[in-house]
Amino acid sequence: MTGMQTALLDNIRISNGPDSLRTYFHELLHTDREKLLQLLRDGNLRFCSLYILRQDIASASLLEELPPLYRKALEITKELSEHSAGSSVPKASGRALSRAFFRTPAGIRRGSARRSSGLRLAQIESRMRSETRQVSPALEWIVKTGWEDDLGRAAYELLLERCSGILLKSFRNSSLLAAVAEKIFDRNRQGKLIHNLVWAFFEACNPDSLYLIAQRLISADSKDTALARKLLCFIPGLEEAAGTLAYLRAMQWISENRPFLCYTGETMQMCSRPVCYAVSLEAKYLCRPVSPDSGRPLYPLEDWEMNQLVGFSKLTGTEQQHLASFSCMLHQRDIYRWDPWIRQPVDKQAETVSEITGGSA
Amino acid sequence: MIRFADGQDDPKKILDRYGSGSPEYEFLRAYIDSSHVYDYSSGEELVFEADLRRHIIDASIALYRSRLAFRIFQESKCNERYWNRRVDGGFTLKTGVRPSEAIDDIFVNTRLYGTECATAIVIIYYKAVLDSYKADLFNKAFGEIVLMNWRDMDDLLGVSTYRRLPDYVPGDCRYVKNPDVNPLTPEWQGENIIDLGSGRYYGHGIGTGDVEYFIRALNQNRIAGSQVSAYLMDSATRPDFHGLYRYWKFAS
Numbered sequence: 001m002t003g004m005q006t007a008l009l010d011n012i013r014i015s016n017g018p019d020s021l022r023t024y025f026h027e028l029l030h031t032d033r034e035k036l037l038q039l040l041r042d043g044n045l046r047f048c049s050l051y052i053l054r055q056d057i058a059s060a061s062l063l064e065e066l067p068p069l070y071r072k073a074l075e076i077t078k079e080l081s082e083h084s085a086g087s088s089v090p091k092a093s094g095r096a097l098s099r100a101f102f103r104t105p106a107g108i109r110r111g112s113a114r115r116s117s118g119l120r121l122a123q124i125e126s127r128m129r130s131e132t133r134q135v136s137p138a139l140e141w142i143v144k145t146g147w148e149d150d151l152g153r154a155a156y157e158l159l160l161e162r163c164s165g166i167l168l169k170s171f172r173n174s175s176l177l178a179a180v181a182e183k184i185f186d187r188n189r190q191g192k193l194i195h196n197l198v199w200a201f202f203e204a205c206n207p208d209s210l211y212l213i214a215q216r217l218i219s220a221d222s223k224d225t226a227l228a229r230k231l232l233c234f235i236p237g238l239e240e241a242a243g244t245l246a247y248l249r250a251m252q253w254i255s256e257n258r259p260f261l262c263y264t265g266e267t268m269q270m271c272s273r274p275v276c277y278a279v280s281l282e283a284k285y286l287c288r289p290v291s292p293d294s295g296r297p298l299y300p301l302e303d304w305e306m307n308q309l310v311g312f313s314k315l316t317g318t319e320q321q322h323l324a325s326f327s328c329m330l331h332q333r334d335i336y337r338w339d340p341w342i343r344q345p346v347d348k349q350a351e352t353v354s355e356i357t358g359g360s361a
Numbered sequence: 362m363i364r365f366a367d368g369q370d371d372p373k374k375i376l377d378r379y380g381s382g383s384p385e386y387e388f389l390r391a392y393i394d395s396s397h398v399y400d401y402s403s404g405e406e407l408v409f410e411a412d413l414r415r416h417i418i419d420a421s422i423a424l425y426r427s428r429l430a431f432r433i434f435q436e437s438k439c440n441e442r443y444w445n446r447r448v449d450g451g452f453t454l455k456t457g458v459r460p461s462e463a464i465d466d467i468f469v470n471t472r473l474y475g476t477e478c479a480t481a482i483v484i485i486y487y488k489a490v491l492d493s494y495k496a497d498l499f500n501k502a503f504g505e506i507v508l509m510n511w512r513d514m515d516d517l518l519g520v521s522t523y524r525r526l527p528d529y530v531p532g533d534c535r536y537v538k539n540p541d542v543n544p545l546t547p548e549w550q551g552e553n554i555i556d557l558g559s560g561r562y563y564g565h566g567i568g569t570g571d572v573e574y575f576i577r578a579l580n581q582n583r584i585a586g587s588q589v590s591a592y593l594m595d596s597a598t599r600p601d602f603h604g605l606y607r608y609w610k611f612a613s
Contacts, residue, residue: 121545126585154435165544193434193449195510196547269479269551270536271522271598272511
């Protein structure tokens with residue numbers, strides 16, 4: 001990790017490769033077991049080294065000697081690797097292909113191998129949720145240190161995607177967002193698959209994640225800016241702007257609408273330009289923050305607010321946008337003027353907006 | 362209702378060309394009866410769209426019958442005589458290969474291919490346009506093809522997603538969302554389905570059936586104890602029928 005000392009085992013792996021790491025492990029196992037244990041217990045060790053050594057550690061019966069965090073990480077690794085989607089996809093032989101046709105972990109017609117794998121994965125996810133306190137720190141360690149290394153193995157990447165998915169979707173752990181954002185853009189630069197990671201990233205339902213993407217609008221790498229623009233395509237005016245202007249527009253829009261943003265669930269699997277977040281115009285109009293997950297107000301509305309929404313709902317989409325933007329702006333600039341204004345009848349409010357802005361709030 | 366800029370054609374006469382149970386009839390009936398106004402340059406353009414929608418449906422059924430395998434992107438596969446497999450699991454056309462032959466090959470040597478549902482939809486769109494344009498025009502229009510989820514598609518296809526449409530019609534690609542999917546099986550986060558008409562849909566890796574059929578399939582892959590059902594989203598993805606028609610008219 002940045003700013004931390006590099007563990008010796010990581011150093012060997014990074015400098016000389018995974019095979020050298022395993023060779024060194026076996027040398028020490030036979031010559032200096034205590035030193036080996038000391039190195040395996042290093043608090044700065046990164047997941048990638050442990051992953052490479054996982055079978056050697058098990059064969060040498062060293063699992064119980066590891067710190068609980070590392071032991072748990074290896075338990076998780078074993079479980080999630082045994083039930084990979086890949087292991088259940090039949091190879092290209094005649095009979096097997098008929099199984100591959102249907103995507104049925106718990107599914108529709110065929111594929112008992114996939115069905116049992118899918119059910120097992122559902123059980124694993126469920127158990128992990130029930131053991132959050134033990135599982136979460138291990139998953140966090142796997143993801144935070146694991147993504148720092150590129151092992152170039154599909155199984156390793158799938159494992160890290162799954163761990164990220166559980167942390168972000170099941171545990172709603174937002175502390176990982178920066179690390180996952182970094183990985184998304186890194187993989188995108190390499191032309192690698194990103195859509196599952198992007199999906200998990202947004203499933204955290206945290207509008208602050210948009211800031212992490214907006215930062216890439218001023219990246220020196222054109223692949224970063226292109227992806228950032230695509231992921232933020234729902235921000236008005238972004239298409240016409242470039243560089244710093246695009247960045248400033250995005251940051252301003254996110255800051256203005258942050259309390260009123262709702263996650264839509266749209267993904268890159270559904271369309272090329274998903275609208276991941278939408279502004280709740282009702283919430284913005286009343287200046288009442290909403291849950292990004294459900295879109296419902298964080299606190300119950302009062303009767304007068306409900307009445308205001310009846311009038312607001314009768315306006316056209318454009319009128320609603322203008323009125324909501326004006327209300328939000330007035331609320332930020334002068335709450336003492338906003339308070340009586342928001343209680344006025346909606347048609348009178350619309351008139352005020354028209355007078356002040358010339359109809360283009 | 363349908364309105365023609367040239368004022369020449371009567372939409373109902375075009376409707377009469379199609380059998381009442383056909384997807385084209387269902388599409389035209391919906392647009393004619395709609396309170397929304399659909400503008401077309403001519404009857405020819407409307408017929409082009411009706412035919413292209415039919416080709417989308419035919420390509421979906423063909424893909425279903427040829428039993429294209431479902432594979433996650435990490436394990437996608439293709440016939441390397443025509444396609445290169447990218448590191449992200451997408452396919453790019455090999456140099457020197459005729460695009461029309463490469464697309465047709467997916468429907469002939471289907472056992473050599475395997476991919477996710479969004480790519481299957483992209484394959485369907487290319488095949489449908491090939492059937493509308495025929496090989497020569499198709500090869501002129503689509504020199505480089507990338508088959509991935511919704512990424513890197515040719516601008517001429519102009520595929521866009523529209524939300525809260527007044528009418529959903531056969532040939533549309535709809536999406537069934539599974540909000541409580543198990544994060545360990547993200548391939549079940551949702552399903553792109555092609556409207557085949559008469560309330561039936563095709564979704565790659567699941568099969569054909571009504572919307573409930575797909576909802577049930579996705580619901581079986583939620584997190585344990587979930588009470589949140591999968592649902593059909595109020596949106597549709599469509600190619601740019603107008604743009605494809607203009608290219609066809611002025612290039613052929």
